[in-house]
Amino acid sequence: MSSVKTDQRSTRMRMGELSERTGVPVATLKYYLREGLLHPGRALSKTQADYDDSHLERVRLVRALSEVGGLPLSAVRRVLEAISSPDVDRLGVLEAAQRALPGIRREGERGVADDSRAARWVTAHGWQVHPGDPTIADLDRAWDACEAVGLGLDEERMDAYAASVEEIAEVDVATVPQDREGAVRQVVLGTVLVDPVLMALRRLAHQHLSVSRAARQG
Amino acid sequence: MSSVKTDQRSTRMRMGELSERTGVPVATLKYYLREGLLHPGRALSKTQADYDDSHLERVRLVRALSEVGGLPLSAVRRVLEAISSPDVDRLGVLEAAQRALPGIRREGERGVADDSRAARWVTAHGWQVHPGDPTIADLDRAWDACEAVGLGLDEERMDAYAASVEEIAEVDVATVPQDREGAVRQVVLGTVLVDPVLMALRRLAHQHLSVSRAARQG
Numbered sequence: 001m002s003s004v005k006t007d008q009r010s011t012r013m014r015m016g017e018l019s020e021r022t023g024v025p026v027a028t029l030k031y032y033l034r035e036g037l038l039h040p041g042r043a044l045s046k047t048q049a050d051y052d053d054s055h056l057e058r059v060r061l062v063r064a065l066s067e068v069g070g071l072p073l074s075a076v077r078r079v080l081e082a083i084s085s086p087d088v089d090r091l092g093v094l095e096a097a098q099r100a101l102p103g104i105r106r107e108g109e110r111g112v113a114d115d116s117r118a119a120r121w122v123t124a125h126g127w128q129v130h131p132g133d134p135t136i137a138d139l140d141r142a143w144d145a146c147e148a149v150g151l152g153l154d155e156e157r158m159d160a161y162a163a164s165v166e167e168i169a170e171v172d173v174a175t176v177p178q179d180r181e182g183a184v185r186q187v188v189l190g191t192v193l194v195d196p197v198l199m200a201l202r203r204l205a206h207q208h209l210s211v212s213r214a215a216r217q218g
Numbered sequence: 219m220s221s222v223k224t225d226q227r228s229t230r231m232r233m234g235e236l237s238e239r240t241g242v243p244v245a246t247l248k249y250y251l252r253e254g255l256l257h258p259g260r261a262l263s264k265t266q267a268d269y270d271d272s273h274l275e276r277v278r279l280v281r282a283l284s285e286v287g288g289l290p291l292s293a294v295r296r297v298l299e300a301i302s303s304p305d306v307d308r309l310g311v312l313e314a315a316q317r318a319l320p321g322i323r324r325e326g327e328r329g330v331a332d333d334s335r336a337a338r339w340v341t342a343h344g345w346q347v348h349p350g351d352p353t354i355a356d357l358d359r360a361w362d363a364c365e366a367v368g369l370g371l372d373e374e375r376m377d378a379y380a381a382s383v384e385e386i387a388e389v390d391v392a393t394v395p396q397d398r399e400g401a402v403r404q405v406v407l408g409t410v411l412v413d414p415v416l417m418a419l420r421r422l423a424h425q426h427l428s429v430s431r432a433a434r435q436g
Contacts (some may be wrong), residue, residue, distance in 0.1 A: 168379060
């Protein structure tokens with residue numbers, strides 16, 4: 001059971017303990033290894049290896065992105081690449097990390113039209129965004145879907161949403177670290193992993209508002 | 219080609235036109251029919267039927283929920299049931315519709331602990347939410363995931379997010395219609411379909427803020 005050995009730098013462990021400490025089944029860990037989502041451990045023999053804190057951290061990251069972020073493993077791989085890519089200059093780091101992201105959630109079709117309703121709205125709203133950015137197409141499609149089912153999402157309501165979302169984005173940006181790697185990591189992970197936090201908060205706020213409304217009416 | 223007939227109430231069409239007007243392949247429409255996600259058309263013969271505006275609307279709804287909302291068809295079915303359920307009293311309509319939702323995105327495990335960090339935060343924040351609500355467990359897990367990868371999401375930052383999200387929720391609630399069915403529909407669809415709008419806005423706001431920052435620094 002106790003396969004833990006300690007050296008001066010990191011706790012070493014066998015795969016069974018890595019599984020136990022991350023809650024990820026051994027079969028899944030082996031799959032991550034085969035797929036290159038997890039780097040190999042230190043070989044102890046032809047059939048055995050041990051793992052350290054870097055493996056622990058990586059498994060938690062893959063799990064968070066796939067289970068909480070809801071990303072397919074192909075997208076998890078792209079996020080991991082974006083985090084470790086040296087191919088980004090320091091000033092444009094936030095923008096570049098953002099660019100790596102939009103295509104993540106939905107694979108496949110994403111046409112961008114400059115004269116789409118979303119593109120016109122972004123311009124009118126005064127947001128400085130790269131005109132060809134695929135997120136504009138995402139916004140356009142999401143807006144269309146609301147329209148298609150009659151949700152009545154007009155420009156005025158979009159402006160109201162945007163004002164509150166900009167406050168959220170300011171909190172995000174204020175907490176981005178100065179160093180390049182830390183910044184990329186924070187932006188990429190923060191985008192994917194904070195979305196579920198905000199979605200849960202929105203549902204809870206709906207409940208709070210409707211309960212307090214009902215109490216006032218009752 | 220022109221199989222459209224008009225009566226006083228609704229445009230009637232064959233399946234080929236239903237497919238053309240919704241952008242959903244005929245094979246998928248047949249699948250929706252088999253799965254009960256789409257109600258049968260009016261039988262014209264043993265092998266032929268025609269469809270009307272109610273089918274058009276339903277197909278657009280199923281498509282919006284599955285493609286933009288990212289819901290699996292089992293969850294789409296639950297949303298459709300929640301929308302048409304008569305089993306909700308008028309005052310509690312918002313809350314009941316909300317309750318139908320949280321389990322949608324992720325099937326399976328969702329333990330709720332009263333003393334979880336999220337539950338304690340909700341109480342401290344003064345939000346009136348049903349203590350056993352599964353969304354609290356969603357929030358707890360999403361928060362844990364941010365923690366696990368070192369995003370530094372503390373109570374203070376959660377409070378800041380919550381304040382902006384509450385503004386968003388107020389916009390949502392202000393636009394909910396008075397009638398029961400309209401309200402359930404708006405809340406259920408608005409929750410699922412506005413999430414992608416807000417996620418896209420957040421990415422665009424990040425870009426806008428980093429571009430304007432970079433411009434100030436350059």
